[in-house]
Amino acid sequence: MSIGSIPLRYKVTIDPDQCMLCGRCVENCSYGVYRMEGDKIRISSRNCVACHRCTAFCPRDAIGIHEKPTDYRSHPVWTREIRENVFNQAKTGKIILAGMGNALPYPMIFDRLVLDACQVTNPSIDPLREPMELRTYLGKKPASLTLRESNEGDVELMTKLTPNLQIETPIMVGHMSYGAISLPAQQALARAVSRLGTFMGTGEGGLHESLYPYQKNIIVQVASGRFGVDINYLERGAAIEIKIGQGAKPGIGGHLPGEKICADVACTRMIPEGSDAISPAPHHDIYSIEDLKQLVRSLKEATEWKKPVFVKIAAVHNVAAIAAGIARSSADAVVIDGFRGGTGAAPIVFRDHVGIPIEAAIASVDAKLRSQGIRNEVSIIASGGIRHSADVAKIICLGADAVYIGTAALVAMGCRVCGTCNRGVCAWGIATQKPELTKRLDPETNAVQVENLIHGWTLELAELMGAAGINSIESLRGNRDRLRGYMLDEGLLNVLDVKTVGT
């Protein structure tokens, strides 16, 4: 007896009184939900992924999408998702893949941390009237300066500084490769970051020619597949990032299926068209921390020590010690990607079960680097699950210098977090390479949306700092006194080095 069909995930309905049969839903849905049959729209609800492309473009608000129209017998252990994964694997015998980030309902530490504000004893600062400094420098900083001061009051700086990236807001756009996302999506992000004075990452898909005009705001990535890496690529980047791991799938590599490798992606990645792009789990020249040091230094040597080199790792249990090793490798910044980080495709078992939350990871990395007196050796960039400006403020209080956002930037371009990026038919033209879909994005319009988002967050961050009586982001960084834990357990309060509310 076969398992038969699994209950519908979404039930799509059209209100016939509202529908004007314009056919826009048919045109827009790339998952094949709608079909025009005579003077009727036929619906295959089973195909729906709730990406909302149809509802966004239906002129009559005629479409309804309802999640889980059929109930399972409820059971606290054997949840619907678990049963469905079993059905799926019983049928296919395969590893189950999914897109976006961790989907299990773990408690959010961010939502149990609250920020501080001034009352009476010290004045809050109004960012509209007083200067408010969000400028951040990413890279190595000297632990102390040697100054030669003459009797006439001339001061000469004897310490030589290494290159740093200057960002005008601590919010950057993380690495999403051409291949994982479309070219117009990357172009929109590139325009946005260059106007905001911040940076974006290329991901491991190389740097497309059309992004060259924005290269001074682009961080180029070197990952285990080494796609698209040559000296031209390295030299164009404002900084170079070595990707060791990713929060959504720590410890495993990546696989971009051949059907997504169109001519242009192939060319940018420097691989044959239609071949699978496989990134091995480890870098085959990095089997220990000394090997990493060699790679960092080789990349610096190749670019004449003019560019900062970042190293990105997934937040795993031992993240603090690993980061301390990286800080000693000549790297200029360490990027920590939390277990809520998004991805184009990851095995569900990794996405949902491997790694630790970014809040705890940043707190322990910052504490470890300080206890070893090497905090100035590297900047800390937090990524994975940053949802709004309060998360940015909180993670900076815990010790991060800056953040990468990924999902939030995609949502600003239309993404509805439907979680089916791995299928390659994103109706929003983001996680797809199909020309008829990617042309749905307009780099300029979408750039404005992303710019608006980061600008809005930046304003909010300035207000939060002003309310806390702080006019420069350096004084927020690592300032855990300005956080309190609300309903966090004692162990976690200790890890975060945060007091409970009311104290």
Added chain:
Amino acid sequence: MCGIIGVIDRRRKLMDGGKIRDSLAMMDERGSGEGAGYVAYGIYPDYKDYFALHIFFDNIREHKSAIDTLLEKWGTIIHDEQIRTYPQPNLRKVHTPWRYFFRPDRSLMPKSTTPDEDIITHLVMKVNSEKNGALIFSSGKNLGVFKAAGWPEDVANFYRIEDYQGYLWLAHNRYPTNTSGWWGGAHPFNLLNWSVVHNGEITSYGTNRRYIESYGYKCTMYTDTEVVAYLVDLLVRKHGLSEKMAVRALAPPFWDEIDRMPAKEQELNRAIRLAYGSAMMNGPFAICVANENSLVGFTDRIKLRPLVSAEHGDRLFISSEEAAIRRIDPDIENVTMPKAGEPVIGRVIP
């Protein structure tokens, strides 16, 4: 609120504490009668080569012997005695203040380039973090802190501050917000030859504390002011910056201003902000910092607390209020209000 005052005589002419008391009492409006204190430099000429440790004991019988043993382990006690106090009706004597003149044994810190200072710092951090009924609140040479919970005049009379003669004074009238009524929480704060008085609140305290603690300092006094003493000690004594450059690091210019500076200056100021970002102090404050050779006053970067300076002859005065300065010396000249983040520096003539 709080009121602060600092005076230095550049030729080391001594001033007794009586006028300082009167001047501080002028600012009672800024205090709440829960804490006041004084530090005077040059008061122990007979013992000027030894570290003068002032210690609050909760109970002499119970807590003193442990300190004696500890000090003897790390060096030699040259002399020790109770600090004389005189009962005041409005001041409850909850501690017994004691002074030791102490010579550390350098051979116990063989690797250090400043073994004496490192031993003293270690002892201060150790005793104060252990909280065993003893608190070292003054640890420099030829100087001493006198403080308690009470109004400035009562605290001064309790120690008979007019009996002490110093060429450099700091004093503080407290309106506590975080640790009320605790003697250890009163200003000045002192470490080695550094003393600090402070009006305001440091909103960057958490950042500063984590920074300074990674260099082995321990913040144990539940107040944001002690961190200033440690930061100045780190920047000036350990990193070798001048007082002026240390203040630049603690209250640096804004990026806007830096971007408009000539290239060389830009490079210097950027380097200071990059290297010492975690030492930068935020929030509303006016601070006077002193060591045996200098007095430095400065405010936060947008001057949210008042600070006035004035001169007369060899004397430089810094205070929250001009009226307080005039109480010491009615004939002052060059009364100025320093700009935000700009230090006023007075040095003894070598």
